Amino acid sequence: MASPVNAPVVAVAGLTKRFGSRTVLDGLELTIGRGEFVALLGRSGSGKSTLLRVLAGLDADTEGRADVHGTVSVAFQQPRLLPWRVVWRNVVLGLRRGTSSQARNRELAERALDEVQLAEHADDWPLTLSGGEAQRVSLARALVREPDLLLLDEPFGALDALTRIAMHRLVEDLWRRHRPAVLLVTHDVDEALLLADRILVLDEGAILSEHVLGHPRPRKPTDHIDVRAKVLGDLGVTESAVA
């Protein structure tokens, strides 16, 4: 799909989604520019995963506008690799078949796996990988499609703390190299402060607040300590609980 270079990748206006009598997204407005890294925070039930699913094309039946210009890739909280395909075949699952040869696909997969430091696992079965490794394969699978928009649905939520830190670096690195627009859904405030250009706090299906983060990367956890307090406040965490 051809689109002007500086047109936004995501243009959402008046987006409403109901499940029965429950309104999950309520007239939501959102614009994401090309190459922009946006983190979406919100308490459980605030509608953040629903928004991501709508943008991924997994949830139809909405009111309002939710336009995505360009290709979209998703990495979920669970890696969701097909256990019966070896790692490299999982990586190229999302490439259109018929457009490229087996050898070319293998080459693309190896390059993508190399970027997530898993080249030596190309021929392994997914069930032999650790959680962090599988999640990295899932990232490679998302990125090999050269997406204009990368949707990350709490992709580090199921990982241990050390692996998560390594994954933060990796995602930042990959983002800098490929420059997709990123929408990172998370409930980890520090993760958002470390990675995003902009933090959006979602509450009851609408954007409650927006925080622009200007600190150059790579950031330290203490950068944006001022924003941290505000975001936590928006999320309903009181000062005494933070201290």
Place this chain on the structure above:
Amino acid sequence: MSLSATGVLTRPETTAEPAPPHRSRRKLPDLRRWISPIALLAAWQVASSTGALPADKLSSPWTVVRAGVEVARTGELADAFLVSLGRVAAGFAIGAAVGVLLGVVAGLSRWGEALVDPPVQMLRTLPFLGLIPLFILWFGIGEETKIVLVALGVAFPLYLNVHSGIRTVDDQLVEAGRALGFTSAERLWHVVLPGALPQTLVGLRQSLGLAWLALIVGETVNADAGVGYLINNAREFLRTDVVVVGLVVYAALGLATDALVRLLERRALRWRAR
């Protein structure tokens, strides 16, 4: 023996697990386990030799071995073997085609399930070996009855396992396929069918077990060729040694097909974590 053969072979196998690792690790078989079988065989031989066990009730093990060599040499055994194998193959092909097709239809579509599942579940409660009298009326006592009987034994376990295999495919993987832009045909090929394979192979093993059972019963009713004929013919002449040879052949065939499916499982389900 209960004729409800579904009860005979639905072993409580939860999944088609690849051969458990401890089996291959344990290289040395426990020799103690051979003591009692050999003792029983010896007791049988002694009972036969002393006349305590008359040959017209049960021949001695040694006589059975000699009878086996005899029917093998005359070619009787090979002929019977091939006829029986042909019947199972034909019945299996028909039953598997029907069972898998119906299982896929019921597994993939809500309408298919609504239409196919109720009659199949109702028919399943019938002990299918009990249908022999009807089959004889419908198809006579020729080949058809035996083949239909085998087909019926094969179709039900395959249907049940293919159906539930497809129904229990991980929704998250199906959704990941959608997120990757799969068409519904691609989702079927890359996600649903491979996901249903382990359960399908469990069904395959059950259905092959039932196939042999159905064949044995079918051949006992009436046969002019095959292993069943060999056995029945031997009975007429009180050749209990040949009867036992026939039984051993049945057992060997059952074991061989089971081993074949295990091999298939090990190859097709390589991806499972060891």
